[in-house]
Amino acid sequence: MPDRDSPYVIPDVLPGPVVENEEIQETIVVDPKVGDRVVLGTTIQTVTVDPVTGGRRFVSTTIRHRSDDQRFIDPSAELYSCACGKRLLTKHSVKFCAHCQDPVCFEHARVANDGKTIVDVCQRHYWSTFPLYLTLRFGRWLKKI
Ligand SMILES: [Zn+2]
Numbered sequence: 436m437p438d439r440d441s442p443y444v445i446p447d448v449l450p451g452p453v454v455e456n457e458e459i460q461e462t463i464v465v466d467p468k469v470g471d472r473v474v475l476g477t478t479i480q481t482v483t484v485d486p487v488t489g490g491r492r493f494v495s496t497t498i499r500h501r502s503d504d505q506r507f508i509d510p511s512a513e514l515y516s517c518a519c520g521k522r523l524l525t526k527h528s529v530k531f532c533a534h535c536q537d538p539v540c541f542e543h544a545r546v547a548n549d550g551k552t553i554v555d556v557c558q559r560h561y562w563s564t565f566p567l568y569l570t571l572r573f574g575r576w577l578k579k580i
Pocket residue numbers: 517518519520521539540541542543
């Protein structure tokens with residue numbers, strides 16, 4: 436019968452590595468209107484110790500998320516939201532309304548054309564300025580006749 440307290444006897448089941456330290460860093464965006472929190476990126480650093488050899492292992496894991504326009508989110512880059520509900524948009528998929536400068540996704544951006552200038556606008560300003568642009572275009576058309 437082996438002596439279980441002897442330091443020279445190898446135990447039947449070796450204990451696994453023990454986590455000595457774990458540090459988690461998260462980048463979070465808080466929606467100003469509803470207060471929702473969205474995690475943009477996570478970094479987890481773990482230090483484990485092998486109880487048999489005493490060796491330490493350092494593991495760093497970075498988790499990156501995708502935006503609503505399917506791009507990787509850089510936690511330090513600016514992100515935009517659209518009134519339609521898309522909250523994580525990069526600069527590649529938004530336009531800015533010529534009237535209010537609100538970001539609008541390409542799907543919901545409208546073009547206001549008075550026959551002289553063409554500008555991108557949000558849906559709210561498209562419908563509020565539509566009669567004006569229509570009147571201006573009609574006036575230009577009348578002058579050509
Ligand atoms: Zn939209």
